[in-house]
Amino acid sequence: MVATAPLTRRFRRSLRRAGRRTNLAILLLLAGELLTGGLLFAAGTPAPATAARIAHGLVGVGLVVLVPWKTAIIWRASRLQVASIVLLVLVLTCLVSGFVEVFGGYGVLLGLSPIQVHVGAALVLVFFLVVHAARHWPVSLRRSDLSRRRLLVTGTFTLGAGAVYGAAELTGRLTRSPAASRLSTGSHALAPADIPATIWLFDRVPDLDPAVHRVDVSGRPLGRDDLEALGGPVRARLDCTSGWYADATWTGVALSDLLDPDALAGARSVEVRSVTGYSRRFPPAEASRLWLATGLEGTRLDAGQGAPVRLVAPGRRGFWWVKWVASVTLSDVPAAATPPFPLQ
Ligand SMILES: Nc1nc2c(c(=O)[nH]1)N[C@H]1C(S)=C(S)[C@@H](COP(=O)(O)O)O[C@H]1N2
Ligand SMILES: [Mo]
Numbered sequence: 144m145v146a147t148a149p150l151t152r153r154f155r156r157s158l159r160r161a162g163r164r165t166n167l168a169i170l171l172l173l174a175g176e177l178l179t180g181g182l183l184f185a186a187g188t189p190a191p192a193t194a195a196r197i198a199h200g201l202v203g204v205g206l207v208v209l210v211p212w213k214t215a216i217i218w219r220a221s222r223l224q225v226a227s228i229v230l231l232v233l234v235l236t237c238l239v240s241g242f243v244e245v246f247g248g249y250g251v252l253l254g255l256s257p258i259q260v261h262v263g264a265a266l267v268l269v270f271f272l273v274v275h276a277a278r279h280w281p282v283s284l285r286r287s288d289l290s291r292r293r294l295l296v297t298g299t300f301t302l303g304a305g306a307v308y309g310a311a312e313l314t315g316r317l318t319r320s321p322a323a324s325r326l327s328t329g330s331h332a333l334a335p336a337d338i339p340a341t342i343w344l345f346d347r348v349p350d351l352d353p354a355v356h357r358v359d360v361s362g363r364p365l366g367r368d369d370l371e372a373l374g375g376p377v378r379a380r381l382d383c384t385s386g387w388y389a390d391a392t393w394t395g396v397a398l399s400d401l402l403d404p405d406a407l408a409g410a411r412s413v414e415v416r417s418v419t420g421y422s423r424r425f426p427p428a429e430a431s432r433l434w435l436a437t438g439l440e441g442t443r444l445d446a447g448q449g450a451p452v453r454l455v456a457p458g459r460r461g462f463w464w465v466k467w468v469a470s471v472t473l474s475d476v477p478a479a480a481t482p483p484f485p486l487q
Contacts (some may be wrong), residue, residue, distance in 0.1 A: 160211035164293075167282050168300075169209055173234070173272060180265060182326075183329075183408070184384055185483040187460055192384075193327040203241055204311065205304040224278065230271040236264040236275040248321030249331040249387040251339075258386040328460075330382050334441045335391035340382055340447025345461050346419050346487050351467060353451035355444075358435065359470040360401045367451040370396055371437050379434075383461035392441075393455045395434030398471060402430060410473035415454050420471040424481040425456075425463075427473070432457060435468060 179199040186192035217223070217231070244257035255263075260268060276282075315322030325331050333339075340348065357364035373396040375482060382388040407413075409428050415433070416422040425433060434455040437444060444450040449466025456463045462484050 158211060161215045163283065164288065165209060165212040165216060166279070167284075167288075169206065169213060170272075170276060170282065171469070172202050173204050173268075176206070176237075177265065177269065180262070184262070186328075187463060187483065188458060189326070189382065189460070190326050192329075192460065196327070196329045199278065201243075201308050203238065204308040205300070207238060208300065208304050208307060224275075226271055226274045226278075230275050233264045233268040233271060237261055237268065240264065244368060244386055245325070245329070246320045246322045247317055247335065248325075251480070253319050256386055258384075265484040289294060290341055325337055326382060326388055328382055328388075330378060330388040331391045333387045335389050338381065338389050338391070338439075338448070339387070340445075341385060341461065343421070343485055344487055346417075346485075348446050349418050349467050350446070351418065356451050358452050359469050359472075360398075360435075361403070361406065361471060361473050363401070365401070365435075367437050367443075370435055370452060373400065374437055377434050377436065377457075379455050379457040381455075381461055381464060385461075391439060393434065393436040394438030394441075395436035395455050397431050397433040397437065398433045400472070401435070402473065406473050410475070412474050412476055412478035414470075414474050414476075415465045415471045416470045416472070417465050417467045419467060419487070420487050421465060421485050422481075423454075423463050423465055423485065424474075424476065424478045426478040 176199065178393055179195050179202060183192055183195035183199055186195055240257045240261040244261060247257065250336060289450045312322070314320075321331050353367045357366050358370070371394070372392045375396070377395045378390070380390050381387055399407065402413075407430055410427045412424040413427055413430055413433070414422055414424045431452075435452050436449075436455045437452055439448060444453060449464075449468070452468045453466040454464050454468055
């Protein structure tokens with residue numbers, strides 16, 4: 144006990160002094176969370192998603208580590224503004240839903256998944272963060288903020304956050320919580336039968352008659368029966384940004400088997416467009432790895448899954464898997480000239 148006494152005393156003193164620098168750190172960490180969270184949402188493939196996911200987790204743990212200091216600051220405040228309290232509740236909602244997502248696994252409560260709560264709270268948070276920061280502006284910076292001593296403290300803090308992050312990962316594994324079996328992108332496994340009908344943002348499920356609907360494949364109208372006749376089994380991993388993934392066998396035909404090879408070689412992108420207007424552009428070289436699918440696990444797609452025809456794009460995250468395909472078009476527009484993700 145004797146040996147630890149100075150440490151606890153120093154900790155208490157540091158809590159008493161908590162103030163400007165803690166607030167500044169929290170502001171920076173929150174900005175970091177919005178940035179890495181946005182990147183995680185926009186990452187179209189697993190590798191950048193994994194990097195963003197780890198950064199997002201680390202910065203989140205950094206916020207948790209600062210809780211004692213921020214609590215001391217709030218405790219001392221003479222009065223609390225309503226907007227500040229709302230902001231506090233939103234930050235806590237984000238932290239809690241983030242932990243539930245990682246350690247609790249994918250689930251839906253009252254129609255909402257943990258990630259929906261997380262992202263929803265984060266978007267509202269931006270407004271209250273701006274109000275709160277504006278009220279306390281300007282955040283003064285001092286030369287001493289960059290002193291050796293300060294950098295040392297910041298370094299220690301970063302190491303501490305890293306250690307807590309590592310301990311959390313380890314605990315997840317040792318307790319065999321859902322955190323242990325998730326993908327590097329953070330997604331939890333679902334059986335193919337449990338794949339939820341997923342809308343990216345504001346799209347709608349259209350009512351299409353499979354007997355009548357035709358997909359315009361570079362000028363060639365193809366119905367469900369035509370595509371079924373050409374289709375074969377395709378194993379693919381659908382990894383959605385809303386916290387789940389599923390390995391399943393789809394029935395599909397590769398775009399490269401439907402498009403003229405010369406025309407394909409001359410194009411700069413392949414645009415796959417839904418009847419709803421939702422659309423994505425792909426590099427032509429990927430056409431052999433993009434499939435027009437009509438079935439899932441031996442049965443025809445249902446409306447929510449994109450019937451009669453949807454795209455299967457292994458290696459790309461769920462929002463590239465355009466449902467209710469209306470057309471596949473070769474175009475001169477570069478594949479990169481597409482927004483990072485659809486806005487509908
Ligand atoms: N037209 C259209 N296609 C879409 C979407 C959408 O909202 N509209 N959602 C995408 C997202 S985010 C995912 S994860 C997959 C989900 O496919 P599922 O509904 O079969 O799970 O479809 C993708 N294709
Ligand atoms: Mo998704």
